Amino acid sequence: MDRLIIGRYIPGDSIIHRLDPRSKLLAMIIYIIIVFWANNFLTNLLIFIFTLLTILLSQVKLRFFLNGIKPMVGIILFTTIFQIFFTQGGRTLFQFWFLKISSDGLSQAALIFMRFVLIIIFSTLITLTTTPLSLADAVESLLQPFAKFKVPAHEIGLMLSLSLRFVPTLMDDTVRIMNAQRARGVDFGEGNIFQKVKSIIPILIPLFASSFKRADALAVAMEARGYQGGEGRSKYRLLHWQLKDSIALLTLLVLGLLLFILKTG
Structure with missing residues:
Protein backbone atom coordinates (compact mmCIF):
# COMPACT_ATOMS: atom_id res chain seq x y z
CA MET A 1 0.00 0.00 0.00
CA THR A 131 -1.45 19.69 -6.01
CA PRO A 132 -4.87 18.63 -4.69
CA LEU A 133 -5.79 22.27 -4.06
CA SER A 134 -4.97 23.18 -7.66
CA LEU A 135 -7.10 20.30 -8.92
CA ALA A 136 -9.98 21.45 -6.76
CA ASP A 137 -9.64 25.01 -8.10
CA ALA A 138 -9.57 23.65 -11.66
CA VAL A 139 -12.74 21.59 -11.14
CA GLU A 140 -14.51 24.56 -9.60
CA SER A 141 -13.44 26.82 -12.45
CA LEU A 142 -14.54 24.35 -15.15
CA LEU A 143 -17.90 23.80 -13.44
CA GLN A 144 -18.52 27.51 -12.84
CA PRO A 145 -20.53 27.99 -16.09
CA PHE A 146 -22.97 25.34 -14.79
CA ALA A 147 -23.63 27.32 -11.60
CA LYS A 148 -26.70 28.87 -13.25
CA PHE A 149 -28.15 25.34 -13.32
CA LYS A 150 -27.64 25.06 -9.54
CA VAL A 151 -24.51 22.90 -9.86
CA PRO A 152 -22.50 23.32 -6.59
CA ALA A 153 -19.15 23.94 -8.26
CA HIS A 154 -17.34 25.06 -5.11
CA GLU A 155 -18.61 22.16 -3.00
CA ILE A 156 -17.62 19.62 -5.68
CA GLY A 157 -14.14 21.11 -5.87
CA LEU A 158 -13.85 21.03 -2.09
CA MET A 159 -14.91 17.37 -1.90
CA LEU A 160 -12.39 16.44 -4.60
CA SER A 161 -9.63 18.31 -2.81
CA LEU A 162 -10.35 16.64 0.51
CA SER A 163 -10.65 13.20 -1.10
CA LEU A 164 -7.29 13.45 -2.84
CA ARG A 165 -5.71 14.96 0.24
CA PHE A 166 -6.69 12.10 2.52
CA VAL A 167 -5.97 9.17 0.18
CA PRO A 168 -2.33 8.94 1.34
CA THR A 169 -3.45 9.49 4.95
CA LEU A 170 -5.91 6.59 4.74
CA MET A 171 -3.21 4.40 3.24
CA ASP A 172 -0.84 5.29 6.07
CA ASP A 173 -3.57 4.55 8.62
CA THR A 174 -4.21 1.17 6.98
CA VAL A 175 -0.53 0.24 7.14
CA ARG A 176 -0.32 1.37 10.77
CA ILE A 177 -3.41 -0.68 11.75
CA MET A 178 -2.13 -3.75 9.90
CA ASN A 179 1.22 -3.52 11.67
CA ALA A 180 -0.57 -3.21 15.01
CA GLN A 181 -2.71 -6.26 14.23
CA ARG A 182 0.33 -8.26 13.16
CA ALA A 183 1.97 -7.39 16.47
CA ARG A 184 -1.08 -8.96 18.15
CA GLY A 185 -0.64 -12.18 16.16
CA VAL A 186 -2.98 -11.65 13.18
CA ASP A 187 -1.72 -13.29 9.98
CA PHE A 188 -3.38 -11.75 6.91
CA GLY A 189 -1.89 -14.30 4.51
CA GLU A 190 -2.92 -17.65 5.97
CA GLY A 191 -6.11 -19.68 5.56
CA ASN A 192 -8.62 -19.92 2.74
CA ILE A 193 -10.34 -17.03 1.03
CA PHE A 194 -13.08 -16.79 3.67
CA GLN A 195 -10.54 -16.64 6.49
CA LYS A 196 -8.61 -13.95 4.63
CA VAL A 197 -11.79 -11.89 4.19
CA LYS A 198 -12.59 -12.36 7.87
CA SER A 199 -9.10 -11.13 8.83
CA ILE A 200 -9.86 -7.80 7.10
CA ILE A 201 -12.53 -6.95 9.71
CA PRO A 202 -9.94 -6.02 12.37
CA ILE A 203 -8.63 -3.48 9.83
CA LEU A 204 -11.91 -1.98 8.63
CA ILE A 205 -13.43 -1.22 12.04
CA PRO A 206 -10.55 0.91 13.41
CA LEU A 207 -10.03 2.44 9.94
CA PHE A 208 -13.68 3.61 9.80
CA ALA A 209 -13.45 4.88 13.37
CA SER A 210 -10.28 6.81 12.58
CA SER A 211 -11.80 8.24 9.38
CA PHE A 212 -14.97 9.46 11.14
CA LYS A 213 -12.89 10.98 13.92
CA ARG A 214 -10.69 12.80 11.42
CA ALA A 215 -13.73 14.02 9.44
CA ASP A 216 -15.31 15.39 12.61
CA ALA A 217 -12.10 17.18 13.58
CA LEU A 218 -11.85 18.65 10.07
CA ALA A 219 -15.45 19.92 10.20
CA VAL A 220 -14.83 21.56 13.58
CA ALA A 221 -11.63 23.18 12.30
CA MET A 222 -13.40 24.56 9.20
CA GLU A 223 -16.23 26.00 11.30
CA ALA A 224 -13.76 27.52 13.77
CA ARG A 225 -12.10 29.34 10.87
CA GLY A 226 -15.43 30.73 9.69
CA TYR A 227 -15.93 28.62 6.59
CA GLN A 228 -19.36 29.34 5.09
CA GLY A 229 -19.05 27.95 1.56
CA GLY A 230 -17.80 29.57 -1.62
CA GLU A 231 -20.19 32.53 -1.70
CA GLY A 232 -18.18 35.75 -1.85
CA ARG A 233 -14.83 34.08 -1.20
CA SER A 234 -11.72 35.47 -2.88
CA LYS A 235 -8.99 33.30 -4.40
CA TYR A 236 -5.46 33.07 -3.02
CA ARG A 237 -4.29 30.93 -5.94
Whole structure:
Protein backbone atom coordinates (compact mmCIF):
# COMPACT_ATOMS: atom_id res chain seq x y z
CA MET A 1 0.00 0.00 0.00
CA ASP A 2 2.94 2.28 0.57
CA ARG A 3 3.64 2.05 -3.18
CA LEU A 4 0.18 3.35 -4.10
CA ILE A 5 0.81 6.69 -5.77
CA ILE A 6 -2.73 7.76 -6.68
CA GLY A 7 -3.49 10.92 -4.71
CA ARG A 8 0.14 11.76 -4.00
CA TYR A 9 1.94 14.86 -5.27
CA ILE A 10 5.62 15.06 -6.20
CA PRO A 11 6.98 18.63 -6.20
CA GLY A 12 8.83 19.60 -9.35
CA ASP A 13 9.44 22.30 -11.95
CA SER A 14 8.88 20.38 -15.16
CA ILE A 15 6.76 21.67 -18.04
CA ILE A 16 3.97 19.29 -16.95
CA HIS A 17 4.09 20.71 -13.41
CA ARG A 18 3.80 24.25 -14.76
CA LEU A 19 0.73 23.59 -16.92
CA ASP A 20 -2.57 25.07 -15.82
CA PRO A 21 -4.54 22.44 -13.85
CA ARG A 22 -7.59 23.13 -16.01
CA SER A 23 -5.68 22.11 -19.13
CA LYS A 24 -4.54 18.94 -17.36
CA LEU A 25 -8.11 17.97 -16.47
CA LEU A 26 -9.32 18.68 -20.00
CA ALA A 27 -6.38 16.70 -21.35
CA MET A 28 -7.30 13.76 -19.14
CA ILE A 29 -10.89 13.79 -20.43
CA ILE A 30 -9.69 13.91 -24.05
CA TYR A 31 -7.11 11.20 -23.36
CA ILE A 32 -9.72 8.83 -21.88
CA ILE A 33 -11.85 9.33 -25.01
CA ILE A 34 -9.12 8.82 -27.60
CA VAL A 35 -7.53 5.85 -25.82
CA PHE A 36 -10.59 3.81 -26.87
CA TRP A 37 -9.86 4.67 -30.51
CA ALA A 38 -6.59 2.74 -30.29
CA ASN A 39 -7.67 -0.70 -31.49
CA ASN A 40 -4.69 -1.91 -33.55
CA PHE A 41 -0.92 -2.14 -33.23
CA LEU A 42 -0.10 1.22 -34.84
CA THR A 43 -2.61 3.28 -32.85
CA ASN A 44 -1.58 1.62 -29.59
CA LEU A 45 2.07 2.28 -30.42
CA LEU A 46 1.35 5.97 -31.04
CA ILE A 47 -0.54 6.51 -27.78
CA PHE A 48 2.06 4.49 -25.86
CA ILE A 49 4.88 6.68 -27.22
CA PHE A 50 2.88 9.82 -26.40
CA THR A 51 2.31 8.61 -22.82
CA LEU A 52 5.99 7.73 -22.40
CA LEU A 53 7.07 11.15 -23.69
CA THR A 54 4.65 12.83 -21.27
CA ILE A 55 6.17 10.88 -18.37
CA LEU A 56 9.66 11.92 -19.47
CA LEU A 57 8.58 15.57 -19.69
CA SER A 58 7.18 15.36 -16.14
CA GLN A 59 10.64 14.31 -14.87
CA VAL A 60 9.01 11.63 -12.71
CA LYS A 61 11.03 8.42 -12.66
CA LEU A 62 9.52 5.63 -14.72
CA ARG A 63 10.46 3.14 -12.00
CA PHE A 64 8.28 5.08 -9.58
CA PHE A 65 5.34 4.72 -11.97
CA LEU A 66 5.86 0.99 -12.43
CA ASN A 67 6.05 0.41 -8.68
CA GLY A 68 2.98 2.55 -8.13
CA ILE A 69 0.82 0.73 -10.66
CA LYS A 70 1.60 -2.74 -9.28
CA PRO A 71 -1.26 -2.71 -6.73
CA MET A 72 -3.73 -2.11 -9.59
CA VAL A 73 -2.47 -4.88 -11.87
CA GLY A 74 -4.51 -7.56 -10.05
CA ILE A 75 -7.76 -5.68 -10.65
CA ILE A 76 -6.87 -5.13 -14.31
CA LEU A 77 -5.98 -8.78 -14.84
CA PHE A 78 -9.21 -9.87 -13.16
CA THR A 79 -11.16 -7.72 -15.64
CA THR A 80 -9.25 -8.86 -18.71
CA ILE A 81 -9.65 -12.56 -17.87
CA PHE A 82 -13.38 -12.23 -18.58
CA GLN A 83 -12.52 -10.89 -22.03
CA ILE A 84 -10.35 -13.94 -22.72
CA PHE A 85 -13.02 -16.51 -21.86
CA PHE A 86 -16.20 -14.73 -22.93
CA THR A 87 -15.16 -13.06 -26.20
CA GLN A 88 -15.85 -15.42 -29.09
CA GLY A 89 -14.66 -15.28 -32.66
CA GLY A 90 -11.53 -15.99 -34.60
CA ARG A 91 -9.45 -19.16 -34.30
CA THR A 92 -10.07 -21.42 -31.29
CA LEU A 93 -6.83 -21.89 -29.35
CA PHE A 94 -8.06 -23.82 -26.31
CA GLN A 95 -11.38 -25.24 -25.15
CA PHE A 96 -12.38 -27.10 -21.99
CA TRP A 97 -16.06 -27.66 -21.22
CA PHE A 98 -17.71 -24.20 -21.56
CA LEU A 99 -14.38 -22.33 -21.32
CA LYS A 100 -13.03 -21.30 -24.68
CA ILE A 101 -10.02 -19.19 -25.61
CA SER A 102 -10.01 -17.71 -29.09
CA SER A 103 -7.66 -15.43 -30.98
CA ASP A 104 -10.22 -12.61 -30.86
CA GLY A 105 -10.56 -13.09 -27.10
CA LEU A 106 -6.81 -12.74 -26.56
CA SER A 107 -6.56 -9.65 -28.77
CA GLN A 108 -9.55 -8.03 -27.04
CA ALA A 109 -8.11 -8.82 -23.61
CA ALA A 110 -4.79 -7.27 -24.64
CA LEU A 111 -6.59 -4.11 -25.76
CA ILE A 112 -8.55 -3.86 -22.51
CA PHE A 113 -5.40 -4.41 -20.46
CA MET A 114 -3.51 -1.73 -22.40
CA ARG A 115 -6.37 0.77 -22.07
CA PHE A 116 -6.65 0.27 -18.32
CA VAL A 117 -2.89 0.65 -17.83
CA LEU A 118 -2.66 3.78 -19.98
CA ILE A 119 -5.63 5.47 -18.30
CA ILE A 120 -4.30 4.71 -14.82
CA ILE A 121 -0.82 5.96 -15.74
CA PHE A 122 -2.10 9.19 -17.27
CA SER A 123 -4.55 9.97 -14.46
CA THR A 124 -1.84 9.19 -11.90
CA LEU A 125 0.50 11.54 -13.76
CA ILE A 126 -2.04 14.32 -13.29
CA THR A 127 -2.16 13.85 -9.52
CA LEU A 128 1.63 13.45 -9.28
CA THR A 129 2.26 16.80 -10.97
CA THR A 130 -0.69 18.80 -9.60
CA THR A 131 -1.45 19.69 -6.01
CA PRO A 132 -4.87 18.63 -4.69
CA LEU A 133 -5.79 22.27 -4.06
CA SER A 134 -4.97 23.18 -7.66
CA LEU A 135 -7.10 20.30 -8.92
CA ALA A 136 -9.98 21.45 -6.76
CA ASP A 137 -9.64 25.01 -8.10
CA ALA A 138 -9.57 23.65 -11.66
CA VAL A 139 -12.74 21.59 -11.14
CA GLU A 140 -14.51 24.56 -9.60
CA SER A 141 -13.44 26.82 -12.45
CA LEU A 142 -14.54 24.35 -15.15
CA LEU A 143 -17.90 23.80 -13.44
CA GLN A 144 -18.52 27.51 -12.84
CA PRO A 145 -20.53 27.99 -16.09
CA PHE A 146 -22.97 25.34 -14.79
CA ALA A 147 -23.63 27.32 -11.60
CA LYS A 148 -26.70 28.87 -13.25
CA PHE A 149 -28.15 25.34 -13.32
CA LYS A 150 -27.64 25.06 -9.54
CA VAL A 151 -24.51 22.90 -9.86
CA PRO A 152 -22.50 23.32 -6.59
CA ALA A 153 -19.15 23.94 -8.26
CA HIS A 154 -17.34 25.06 -5.11
CA GLU A 155 -18.61 22.16 -3.00
CA ILE A 156 -17.62 19.62 -5.68
CA GLY A 157 -14.14 21.11 -5.87
CA LEU A 158 -13.85 21.03 -2.09
CA MET A 159 -14.91 17.37 -1.90
CA LEU A 160 -12.39 16.44 -4.60
CA SER A 161 -9.63 18.31 -2.81
CA LEU A 162 -10.35 16.64 0.51
CA SER A 163 -10.65 13.20 -1.10
CA LEU A 164 -7.29 13.45 -2.84
CA ARG A 165 -5.71 14.96 0.24
CA PHE A 166 -6.69 12.10 2.52
CA VAL A 167 -5.97 9.17 0.18
CA PRO A 168 -2.33 8.94 1.34
CA THR A 169 -3.45 9.49 4.95
CA LEU A 170 -5.91 6.59 4.74
CA MET A 171 -3.21 4.40 3.24
CA ASP A 172 -0.84 5.29 6.07
CA ASP A 173 -3.57 4.55 8.62
CA THR A 174 -4.21 1.17 6.98
CA VAL A 175 -0.53 0.24 7.14
CA ARG A 176 -0.32 1.37 10.77
CA ILE A 177 -3.41 -0.68 11.75
CA MET A 178 -2.13 -3.75 9.90
CA ASN A 179 1.22 -3.52 11.67
CA ALA A 180 -0.57 -3.21 15.01
CA GLN A 181 -2.71 -6.26 14.23
CA ARG A 182 0.33 -8.26 13.16
CA ALA A 183 1.97 -7.39 16.47
CA ARG A 184 -1.08 -8.96 18.15
CA GLY A 185 -0.64 -12.18 16.16
CA VAL A 186 -2.98 -11.65 13.18
CA ASP A 187 -1.72 -13.29 9.98
CA PHE A 188 -3.38 -11.75 6.91
CA GLY A 189 -1.89 -14.30 4.51
CA GLU A 190 -2.92 -17.65 5.97
CA GLY A 191 -6.11 -19.68 5.56
CA ASN A 192 -8.62 -19.92 2.74
CA ILE A 193 -10.34 -17.03 1.03
CA PHE A 194 -13.08 -16.79 3.67
CA GLN A 195 -10.54 -16.64 6.49
CA LYS A 196 -8.61 -13.95 4.63
CA VAL A 197 -11.79 -11.89 4.19
CA LYS A 198 -12.59 -12.36 7.87
CA SER A 199 -9.10 -11.13 8.83
CA ILE A 200 -9.86 -7.80 7.10
CA ILE A 201 -12.53 -6.95 9.71
CA PRO A 202 -9.94 -6.02 12.37
CA ILE A 203 -8.63 -3.48 9.83
CA LEU A 204 -11.91 -1.98 8.63
CA ILE A 205 -13.43 -1.22 12.04
CA PRO A 206 -10.55 0.91 13.41
CA LEU A 207 -10.03 2.44 9.94
CA PHE A 208 -13.68 3.61 9.80
CA ALA A 209 -13.45 4.88 13.37
CA SER A 210 -10.28 6.81 12.58
CA SER A 211 -11.80 8.24 9.38
CA PHE A 212 -14.97 9.46 11.14
CA LYS A 213 -12.89 10.98 13.92
CA ARG A 214 -10.69 12.80 11.42
CA ALA A 215 -13.73 14.02 9.44
CA ASP A 216 -15.31 15.39 12.61
CA ALA A 217 -12.10 17.18 13.58
CA LEU A 218 -11.85 18.65 10.07
CA ALA A 219 -15.45 19.92 10.20
CA VAL A 220 -14.83 21.56 13.58
CA ALA A 221 -11.63 23.18 12.30
CA MET A 222 -13.40 24.56 9.20
CA GLU A 223 -16.23 26.00 11.30
CA ALA A 224 -13.76 27.52 13.77
CA ARG A 225 -12.10 29.34 10.87
CA GLY A 226 -15.43 30.73 9.69
CA TYR A 227 -15.93 28.62 6.59
CA GLN A 228 -19.36 29.34 5.09
CA GLY A 229 -19.05 27.95 1.56
CA GLY A 230 -17.80 29.57 -1.62
CA GLU A 231 -20.19 32.53 -1.70
CA GLY A 232 -18.18 35.75 -1.85
CA ARG A 233 -14.83 34.08 -1.20
CA SER A 234 -11.72 35.47 -2.88
CA LYS A 235 -8.99 33.30 -4.40
CA TYR A 236 -5.46 33.07 -3.02
CA ARG A 237 -4.29 30.93 -5.94
CA LEU A 238 -5.20 32.43 -9.31
CA LEU A 239 -5.23 30.21 -12.39
CA HIS A 240 -3.56 31.54 -15.54
CA TRP A 241 -4.18 29.92 -18.91
CA GLN A 242 -1.09 30.33 -21.08
CA LEU A 243 0.02 29.52 -24.62
CA LYS A 244 1.67 26.26 -23.52
CA ASP A 245 -1.69 25.03 -22.20
CA SER A 246 -3.31 25.58 -25.59
CA ILE A 247 -0.37 23.85 -27.31
CA ALA A 248 -0.68 20.85 -24.98
CA LEU A 249 -4.38 20.44 -25.72
CA LEU A 250 -3.82 20.97 -29.46
CA THR A 251 -1.15 18.25 -29.44
CA LEU A 252 -3.57 15.85 -27.77
CA LEU A 253 -6.30 16.72 -30.27
CA VAL A 254 -3.93 16.06 -33.18
CA LEU A 255 -3.06 12.70 -31.63
CA GLY A 256 -6.75 11.93 -31.30
CA LEU A 257 -7.32 12.81 -34.96
CA LEU A 258 -4.49 10.47 -36.00
CA LEU A 259 -5.90 7.64 -33.88
CA PHE A 260 -9.37 8.17 -35.33
CA ILE A 261 -8.01 8.03 -38.89
CA LEU A 262 -5.78 4.99 -38.29
CA LYS A 263 -8.20 2.95 -36.15
CA THR A 264 -9.78 -0.11 -37.71
CA GLY A 265 -13.53 -0.65 -37.83
